[in-house]
Amino acid sequence: MIEIKDLCFSRTDGSNKQRIINNLNLSIDNSQQLALLGDSGSGKTTLLHILAGLIKAHSGVVSVNGHLLSSMNEHELTLYRRKIGLIFQHYQLLECLNVKQNILFQHKLNFPHQDVEGFDTLVNELGLDSKLDSLVHQLSGGEQQRVGIARALLNKPQIILADEPTGNLDQTRSHQVVKLLTQLCRRRKINLVMVTHSEELTSYFDEVKVLRDGCFV
Ligand SMILES: Nc1ncnc2c1ncn2[C@@H]1O[C@H](COP(=O)(O)OP(=O)(O)OP(=O)(O)O)[C@@H](O)[C@H]1O
Known part of the structure; x- marks a missing residue:
């Protein structure tokens, strides 16, 4: 479960202070799926980065499954980030590795002493079985994003944060x-929390929120 209370985040550029997230409140039940809409610059990516533990909120509470992000030390935050799955618009795959190596890379880095579980099922569900030996540039955009999804899911994350994962794909x-x-x-x-600019895609989600100037409208 994700709970956000009175969250604020600002950026300072010289003498200008810009409030990016503005007294935001949000509650997402276990396994619920949220689509996040909003104009460019409304704070969507910033909110994902706070949830991912990549940047710290300036005030307010962010709690994930009962754990307060603000009270975690650097080591605890590192462990927390390992249980977050990130999916990006530009896939962020490693060009020099094949599909199988790309899917396994992060797991090997984060959990070097743990066996990989569920790899075959996952690649089967994502229709990637026949592509495991292919290099990234030999894949279509949709296939590359499916590799990104496999990589994020392999770590058995508690949350998946997806930032415009279809921004480079056609409608179909x-x-x-x-x-x-x-x-x-x-x-x-x-x-699952997914940022999108497409209202159509929000039909797959349990809940839809629209950000404007750092708070929900
Ligand atoms: N590293 C940074 N330094 C300074 N300002 C930043 C930085 N990152 C984001 N901002 C500013 O914070 C505001 C919110 O940015 P954010 O990326 O969260 O918006 P967004 O809703 O995800 O936009 P988009 O839909 O265009 O990706 C914007 O005004 C942006 O210019």
Whole structure:
């Protein structure tokens, strides 16, 4: 469960202080899926970065499954980040590695002494079985994003944060990717928070919130 209370975050540029997140409140139940809409610059990515433990809020409370992010030390934050799955618009895959190596890379880095569980099922569910030996540049955009999804899910995250994951895909592929992503997260009871500019894609989600000037409208 994700709970946000009176969250504020500002950025200072010289003498200008810009309030990016403005007394934001949010509650997402376990395994619920939230689509986040909002104009460019409304604070969507900033909110995802706070939830991912990548930047710290200046005031307010962010609690994930009962754990307060603000009271975590650096070591605890590192462990927390390992249980967050991130999916990006530009996939962020490693060009020199093949599909299988890309999917496994982060798991090996974060959990070097843990066996990999569920790899075959996951690549099967994502239709990547026949692509495991391919290099990233040999894949379509939709396939590359499915590799990004596999990589995020392999770590058995408690939350998946997806920042415009279909921003580089056409309409058909966008629907395919989001349908698959929401299905896989539901099946595994993972909270999904996805930023999108497409109102159509929000139909796959339990809840839709619109950010404007750092708070929900
Ligand atoms: N590293 C940074 N330094 C200074 N200002 C920043 C930085 N990152 C974001 N901002 C500013 O914070 C505000 C919110 O940015 P954010 O990326 O959260 O918006 P967004 O809603 O995700 O936008 P988009 O839909 O265009 O991706 C913007 O005004 C942006 O210019």
